[in-house]
Amino acid sequence: MQADGIVISSDTARADRLPPGQSRTVKWPVLHEGPEPTFDPTTWDFAIFPKPLVETPVRFTWPEFCALPRVKVFADMHCVTRWSKLDNIWEGVATCELRNHCTIAPEAKFVMVHCEYGYSTNLPIEDFFAEDALFAMKHDGQDLPLDHGYPLRLVIPKLYAWKSAKWVRGIEFMTDNRPGYWERPENGQYHMQGNPWTESRFGERTTE
Numbered sequence: 001m002q003a004d005g006i007v008i009s010s011d012t013a014r015a016d017r018l019p020p021g022q023s024r025t026v027k028w029p030v031l032h033e034g035p036e037p038t039f040d041p042t043t044w045d046f047a048i049f050p051k052p053l054v055e056t057p058v059r060f061t062w063p064e065f066c067a068l069p070r071v072k073v074f075a076d077m078h079c080v081t082r083w084s085k086l087d088n089i090w091e092g093v094a095t096c097e098l099r100n101h102c103t104i105a106p107e108a109k110f111v112m113v114h115c116e117y118g119y120s121t122n123l124p125i126e127d128f129f130a131e132d133a134l135f136a137m138k139h140d141g142q143d144l145p146l147d148h149g150y151p152l153r154l155v156i157p158k159l160y161a162w163k164s165a166k167w168v169r170g171i172e173f174m175t176d177n178r179p180g181y182w183e184r185p186e187n188g189q190y191h192m193q194g195n196p197w198t199e200s201r202f203g204e205r206t207t208e
Ligand SMILES: Nc1nc2c(c(=O)[nH]1)N[C@H]1C(S)=C(S)[C@@H](COP(=O)(O)O)O[C@H]1N2
Pocket: 028, 029, 030, 031, 032, 033, 034, 078, 079, 080, 115, 116, 119, 147, 148, 149, 161, 162, 163, 164, 165, 166, 167
């Protein structure tokens, strides 16, 4: 959905915008594992790989990434720890924009998002390329604060917010799914997709 040049995340049009088991917060909690990284615009880069799933792997410098066309997205945010922050306006580069800079083989079915300090998260390629998905640089008209992911974070409004990875540095395309940080059994085995509307919080536990 598009209005006044802003992409409207379709979940914001639901009669009840709170997914099951969530409560609304007006504050914006900060949630992440590990320290906050420092940002050096002269060494920062953003990689799209690997060959041959990506025909010619791409590496953007910070000025190159900043020169990409921008979009605005109106969306809600749902953390698996049960808070939801509604009415966010994100500004940045649509994930679909990457398609204008590389050719991705049809065998690519999943992505692994790679961040500073080794944080990662995996998602199905159709969720990654959703029309409301973007790499955000701004929130509600301001530069993203460092603790919310400055200079660049992924935003996937349709999935739980652990998939909205902060301090993102690269995207790996994959033919087969592989767990990211929270999705790994030793870190809680969060769900491989993480859909808040079906409360897909955790993966199947087969042992124990
Ligand atoms: N790099 C990185 N990104 C991350 C996380 C993290 O630990 N590291 N935590 C995720 C989780 S669990 C949530 S709920 C959101 C929180 O985003 P916020 O701190 O901007 O509210 O960031 C996500 N992105």
